[in-house]
Amino acid sequence: MPADSFxxxxxxxxxxxxxxxPSGAPVHERAFETDMTEAEWDEVRxxxxxxxxxxxxxGRPEEYCHRRMLDALRYLAxxxxxWxxxxxxxxxxxxxxxxxxRWVRQGVFAMIHSxxxxxxxxxxxxxxxxxAAIIDAQSLKAAETVGAASRGFDGGKQVNGRKRHIVVDTLGLVLLVAVTAADVNDRTAAMALFDRLRLLFSQVTKVWADHVYDGELVPWARRHLGLDLEIPVHPGRRKAQGFKVIPKxxxxxxxxxxxxxxxxxxxDYERRLDHHAAFVLLAVGIAMSRRLAGRADAPARRVSRAAW
Known part of the structure; x- marks a missing residue:
């Protein structure tokens, strides 16, 4: 590694x-595009x-810089x-x-994200x-590292793997994330997410969702949690109309x-459900830290393979 890399x-x-x-340990400069700028680090720190x-x-005092550890995780995400x-x-x-x-177990990523x-x-x-909030789910294929006990088959999407369920606010910021096997029904997962939503975000009274959440979930959410779950009407699918954005x-x-x-x-490459949920928070955290701090003035300096 060149001397000017640090x-x-x-x-x-x-x-x-x-x-x-160690005293006098070198601090890593921005070598990759995902490395935090000083402004980003100030927001995250x-x-x-x-x-x-x-x-x-x-516990034993840590021996590695938090910034370098987070940069490594952002690079991996x-x-x-x-690994x-x-x-x-x-x-x-x-x-x-x-x-x-350790940070997943302690809930640190969720605290930083919040x-x-x-x-x-x-x-x-x-x-x-x-x-107000919006809920949706996304099925994704699972790698061979995902065990059979935590994966399933989504017949609607024809996906063998897992499903991530997210709740966002009207700005698109993730409020809650949960990961399940792909065969878990969206309405079943929504009940658990709505319970957490009511506990952590007590002022949310309105939730939008797509048609797969229709049915018994709508009166259940209103009766048990006081949530007004609305299913926006699709504007139509006639070819003459072209693509239509569904409100909310x-x-x-x-x-x-x-x-x-x-x-x-x-x-999904993770053996544990909570590990994939943490990577989802890391993925959106990259965009959030840049939104708070702004882009770096200068692009990240590339590191040649010879320096690895």
């Missing part, structure tokens, strides 16, 4: 300040909760590939995976708590398209 400014992440990161070891709740194929100058793949698994959503809504002139529904469809821009989310 700089040595003081890192402001908690492991570098109070943990076991403010949302990272203090680790247990810093608050005296046990955007480019796909195997063991993470290139330098990222930390060792096993350390990155252990970091990812705070970024609130900040975007605030800057857009919206209240932190949304009052296009917002969640756009968010699903944003998610599938990241290669790790095109298929």
């Amino acid at each position: 700089t040595r400014p003081a890192c402001r992440c908690l492991p570098c300040r109070f943990g076991n990161v 403010a949302a990272i909760p203090p680790p247990p070891w810093l608050e005296g709740r046990g 955007d480019n796909g590939g195997k 063991r194929s993470l290139p330098e100058p990222f930390p060792p793949p096993r350390k990155v995976f252990d970091f990812f698994r 705070l970024l959503v609130k900040e975007i809504r605030r800057r857009e002139g919206r209240a932190e708590q949304p009052t 529904r296009w917002v969640v469809e756009r968010t699903l398209a944003w998610i599938t821009r990241r290669r790790r989310c095109v298929r």
